[in-house]
Amino acid sequence: MRSVLAAAICFVLLRSCALAIRSLPRELRLGLGGATGRAGSSCDARVKFLEAPEYRNGPGCRKSDGNRGGAGSVCDPSLFRIAMTLDLEYLRGTVAAVHSVLKHTSCPENIFFHFVASASANRETLAGILRSAFPSLRFKIYGFDEGSVRRMISSSVRQALENPLNYARSYLADLLEPCVERVIYLDSDVILVDDVLKLWTVPLTGSRAIGAPEYCHANFTKYFSDEFWSDTELPKVFEGKRPCYFNTGVMVMDLLRWREGDYRRRIEGWMEIQRERRIYELGSLPPFLLVFGGDVEAIDRRWNQHGLGGDNVVNSCRTLHPGPVSLLHWSGKGKPWTRLDLKMPCPVDYLWMPYDLYSSKDSSLAAQQL
Numbered sequence: 001m002r003s004v005l006a007a008a009i010c011f012v013l014l015r016s017c018a019l020a021i022r023s024l025p026r027e028l029r030l031g032l033g034g035a036t037g038r039a040g041s042s043c044d045a046r047v048k049f050l051e052a053p054e055y056r057n058g059p060g061c062r063k064s065d066g067n068r069g070g071a072g073s074v075c076d077p078s079l080f081r082i083a084m085t086l087d088l089e090y091l092r093g094t095v096a097a098v099h100s101v102l103k104h105t106s107c108p109e110n111i112f113f114h115f116v117a118s119a120s121a122n123r124e125t126l127a128g129i130l131r132s133a134f135p136s137l138r139f140k141i142y143g144f145d146e147g148s149v150r151r152m153i154s155s156s157v158r159q160a161l162e163n164p165l166n167y168a169r170s171y172l173a174d175l176l177e178p179c180v181e182r183v184i185y186l187d188s189d190v191i192l193v194d195d196v197l198k199l200w201t202v203p204l205t206g207s208r209a210i211g212a213p214e215y216c217h218a219n220f221t222k223y224f225s226d227e228f229w230s231d232t233e234l235p236k237v238f239e240g241k242r243p244c245y246f247n248t249g250v251m252v253m254d255l256l257r258w259r260e261g262d263y264r265r266r267i268e269g270w271m272e273i274q275r276e277r278r279i280y281e282l283g284s285l286p287p288f289l290l291v292f293g294g295d296v297e298a299i300d301r302r303w304n305q306h307g308l309g310g311d312n313v314v315n316s317c318r319t320l321h322p323g324p325v326s327l328l329h330w331s332g333k334g335k336p337w338t339r340l341d342l343k344m345p346c347p348v349d350y351l352w353m354p355y356d357l358y359s360s361k362d363s364s365l366a367a368q369q370l
């Protein structure tokens with residue numbers, strides 16, 4: 001009962017925090033590109049993370065250009081780059097994912113995080129929270145104008161859509177600096193248990209713009225409607241290809257090829273068709289399948305053990321698939337932090353727990369202040 005209450009309070013705090021951020025004066029919300037200094041809002045004091053253990057490069061890492069921290073070093077060629085979204089709802093997951101990347105990589109000081117947040121979020125506050133957990137983390141927070149993508153999303157899909165930031169991965173090539181040529185995109189509900197540099201160095205052969213584990217045994221047909229398959233023209237997109245399902249939560253992306261191929265426009269083209277005719281049911285995934293299906297670099301499946309969230313919070317625990325694991329992904333409705341707080345964890349959730357930096361002591365303190 002206590003834990004349910006605590007979870008409810010925690011949720012209320014995060015909600016009020018989100019509202020507080022949205023209701024900040026416009027001047028405070030804008031012009032925060034540099035994101036320097038500690039955030040000082042009352043919201044910041046409520047969302048507390050423990051500081052992660054210090055990390056150092058092992059031998060043989062690329063020499064940095066020496067310009068540590070700040071967005072000025074964003075083009076440093078010695079960097080390995082990871083892109084993730086950043087919002088308060090999934091912040092605990094994002095912090096755990098970052099922690100897991102740093103813990104298992106041989107060159108943690110060479111990792112740069114490109115975080116994409118809603119344009120209406122207070123990036124200064126988010127940066128302060130990240131710095132409290134990772135004082136020397138190299139990162140930049142980009143503002144994503146959700147309004148433009150909202151207009152692209154068909155009304156039928158919009159109801160089921162939890163978060164417009166789901167679409168941010170389609171805009172990385174536009175949001176990130178032109179000097180950024182490769183990035184690994186990660187969802188916020190993942191944990192790495194292996195060195196991310198192994199994933200970084202995966203070659204994308206031919207003219208492929210993205211790499212991801214493929215699942216060719218999955219029934220590809222079901223991701224599109226009868227309206228799509230019965231059309232005389234639309235299914236031709238897959239002609240001469242052998243498209244397989246892939247999960248867009250872990251992708252190696254060649255942003256040079258992405259920009260050259262104008263893949264953002266191609267994805268938006270399918271979203272425009274979806275606005276007129278219902279060719280699929282899900283939100284951000286089907287356009288990726290349409291544009292890249294059959295043209296994805298098939299990466300070892302150890303890099304995305306997905307589906308660990310199960311279908312809902314209770315009674316749908318998933319087990320790990322056989323074989324080696326480098327990345328665990330709690331895709332699906334159940335998230336490990338929610339189930340752990342409710343004291344109803346699935347066995348796989350205990351693998352997430354060691355990376356959690358959320359400080360629940362502070363949340364109960366904050367609850368007393370309410």
Ligand SMILES: *[C@@H]1O[C@H](CO)[C@@H](O)[C@H](O)[C@H]1NC(C)=O
Binds near residue numbers: 219
């Ligand atoms: C794949 O899914 C479609 C649509 O849901 C279904 O009609 C078809 O029978 C399925 N195929 C197989 C091999 O299960």
